[in-house]
Amino acid sequence: xxxxxxxxxxxxxxxxxxxxxSMAVKTYLLRHAQVLVSxxxxxxxxxxxxxxxxxxxxxxxxxxxxxxxxxxxxxxxSGGWQGATQISLFLKTDTTDFQARTLANRLRKLGEVxxxxxxxxxxxxxxxxxxxxxxxxxxxxxxxxxPAVLVIQPNNKARSPASTxxxxxxxxxxxxxxxxxxxxxxxxxxxxxxxIVRQGxxxxxxxxxxxxxxxxxxxxxLAIQSRRAEIVVIKLIGGTDAFIRRxxxxxxxxxxxxxxxxxxxxxxxxxLIISGPVGQLAALYQSPFKLSYLGLGSIVNLLMASTLLGxxxxxxxxxxxxxxxxxx
Amino acid sequence: MIRxxxxxxxxxxxQEALSNVNFHLLPGEMAFLTGHSGAGKSTLLKLVTLIxxxxxxQVIINGQNLSKLxxxxxxxxxRNIGIIFQDHQLLFDRTVFDNVALPLVIAGVPSNEIxxxxxxxxxxxxxxxxxxxxxxxLSGGEQQxxxxxxxxxxxxxLLLADEPTGNLDPDLSWEIMQIFEQFSxxxxxxxxxxxxxxxIKRMSNRRLVLEQxxxxxxxxx
Ligand SMILES: Nc1ncnc2c1ncn2[C@@H]1O[C@H](COP(=O)(O)OP(=O)(O)OP(=O)(O)O)[C@@H](O)[C@H]1O
Ligand SMILES: [Mg+2]
Numbered sequence: 001x002x003x004x005x006x007x008x009x010x011x012x013x014x015x016x017x018x019x020x021x022s023m024a025v026k027t028y029l030l031r032h033a034q035v036l037v038s039x040x041x042x043x044x045x046x047x048x049x050x051x052x053x054x055x056x057x058x059x060x061x062x063x064x065x066x067x068x069x070x071x072x073x074x075x076x077x078s079g080g081w082q083g084a085t086q087i088s089l090f091l092k093t094d095t096t097d098f099q100a101r102t103l104a105n106r107l108r109k110l111g112e113v114x115x116x117x118x119x120x121x122x123x124x125x126x127x128x129x130x131x132x133x134x135x136x137x138x139x140x141x142x143x144x145x146x147p148a149v150l151v152i153q154p155n156n157k158a159r160s161p162a163s164t165x166x167x168x169x170x171x172x173x174x175x176x177x178x179x180x181x182x183x184x185x186x187x188x189x190x191x192x193x194x195x196i197v198r199q200g201x202x203x204x205x206x207x208x209x210x211x212x213x214x215x216x217x218x219x220x221x222l223a224i225q226s227r228r229a230e231i232v233v234i235k236l237i238g239g240t241d242a243f244i245r246r247x248x249x250x251x252x253x254x255x256x257x258x259x260x261x262x263x264x265x266x267x268x269x270x271x272l273i274i275s276g277p278v279g280q281l282a283a284l285y286q287s288p289f290k291l292s293y294l295g296l297g298s299i300v301n302l303l304m305a306s307t308l309l310g311x312x313x314x315x316x317x318x319x320x321x322x323x324x325x326x327x328x
Numbered sequence: 329m330i331r332x333x334x335x336x337x338x339x340x341x342x343q344e345a346l347s348n349v350n351f352h353l354l355p356g357e358m359a360f361l362t363g364h365s366g367a368g369k370s371t372l373l374k375l376v377t378l379i380x381x382x383x384x385x386q387v388i389i390n391g392q393n394l395s396k397l398x399x400x401x402x403x404x405x406x407r408n409i410g411i412i413f414q415d416h417q418l419l420f421d422r423t424v425f426d427n428v429a430l431p432l433v434i435a436g437v438p439s440n441e442i443x444x445x446x447x448x449x450x451x452x453x454x455x456x457x458x459x460x461x462x463x464x465x466l467s468g469g470e471q472q473x474x475x476x477x478x479x480x481x482x483x484x485x486l487l488l489a490d491e492p493t494g495n496l497d498p499d500l501s502w503e504i505m506q507i508f509e510q511f512s513x514x515x516x517x518x519x520x521x522x523x524x525x526x527x528i529k530r531m532s533n534r535r536l537v538l539e540q541x542x543x544x545x546x547x548x549x
Contacts, residue, residue, distance in 0.1 A: 233417050236377070238407035239434045327379045
């Protein structure tokens with residue numbers, strides 16, 4: 001831990017002021033880099049213990065992050081379903097066949113519309129007769145009671161629940177339209193549930209982040225205790241608190257970083273394992289859905305967060321326990 | 329170099345370990361601190377190294393009043409004092425070289441300078457051939473000499489030793505005292521707490537005698 005550094009000449013040794021300052025910064029950085037490397041060397045001398053601590057951190061981080069990735073996948077998937085949602089426009093019964101076809105053509109040109117399918121009153125009646133079995137009863141009626149229907153297929157631009165609602169309102173405003181209908185309750189519910197789950201993941205992440213702090217803190221506390229005699233000697237021969245603190249802080253950084261790497265590996269392996277069954281399921285529904293993995297940005301964020309947690313955990317432990325060790 | 333003015337020390341919940349101690353050691357002076365067990369020898373040395381602080385009175389080291397020294401300055405104060413312990417206090421997971429180099433590493437001395445000064449210190453205690461050994465492989469006397477080398481490696485103006493010869497045979501003890509004597513001759517102030525009255529008798533140095541926390545010989549009014 002308190003290995004021999006190779007410090008540069010001290011600041012006093014340099015004559016030029018500018019030079020002296022940049023030299024001091026360099027010396028400072030170099031000394032930190034040396035402790036960073038030597039603390040990794042220290043950890044590598046007890047590989048099993050180090051790995052176990054890092055693995056606990058990794059698992060704690062993998063849980064919320066993995067859930068987050070699954071949620072993102074679910075969102076993508078439900079986005080696909082959203083695209084399949086249709087809007088049915090029931091036209092007023094006094095709308096002529098020509099008017100209906102004109103309207104259909106106008107709607108096809110709208111930016112949010114992918115396709116429009118026209119079902120005339122007669123077609124609707126035929127379909128109804130064929131499917132419902134009420135054909136004879138309908139014969140008793142003089143007029144065809146069914147309206148013509150335009151089935152609208154919204155395109156990508158109108159995917160989210162909000163923009164679909166907007167499109168719906170817009171379509172309703174056409175004078176020929178009697179009723180515009182979209183059953184998107186289920187998708188609203190799905191979104192609400194996902195929002196709740198997302199909140200849950202945030203809470204889980206906060207709790208497990210706290211767990212990481214405690215794990216790192218406890219590991220560093222034990223390291224401090226096992227080096228008690230050494231710390232006392234170093235204090236007796238004039239080691240500053242910063243000098244004693246530094247290797248422990250860097251151990252915390254390494255634990256965090258290693259834990260983060262383990263979390264990335266764990267999540268990727270887990271996703272690889274479920275990607276097979278997911279692919280089969282998607283194939284059953286003829287969906288092009290593909291499971292997405294951790295992006296580069298997410299990996300960088302995860303590693304930064306885990307490293308910071310490691311640093312913070314060791315900082316707390318060091319702040320609390322180093323002061324208790326004084327020569328007597 | 330060391331000045332105690334009316335210094336008293338009372339441990340929390342205990343009686344006075346030191347009462348109204350007055351003395352002054354000049355630069356380059358070497359003195360023995362003696363007295364029965366429990367007389368306060370270790371306590372006096374701890375006041376100098378700020379392991380403990382005085383309850384009353386003033387301890388002035390090299391012109392610095394220790395009662396005015398804030399906690400964060402203590403490490404820098406200790407770098408001016410070489411401390412030698414009865415139980416050596418060496419780090420057993422490091423070589424002799426690394427043990428002796430530690431004060432220099434702490435002070436941020438350049439590495440080529442470190443090697444030079446460590447070898448010079450080991451040479452003074454005749455252990456140059458042991459620099460790559462681990463302390464556990466050395467005899468008690470050799471370990472104590474490593475401790476001395478570590479204490480003097482950054483050339484402190486003040487050397488303190490608490491029972492440095494406690495576990496050593498008379499010949500080795502004598503040898504260690506001679507090493508201290510040499511340092512005092514080049515201007516280092518040396519204060520040695522010891523029980524070893526036979527050894528002290530053979531030397532002509534000043535004696536500070538403590539009895540139940542009072543300095544009964546060698547001090548000043
Ligand atoms: N940390 C402490 N807390 C309370 N009392 C203490 C403490 N350290 C020492 N004492 C008391 O102070 C007195 C002086 O102790 P000190 O260790 O200075 O004696 P000493 O002269 O070094 O003895 P020895 O020759 O046995 O080492 C003793 O009565 C001891 O019990
Ligand atoms: Mg003692």
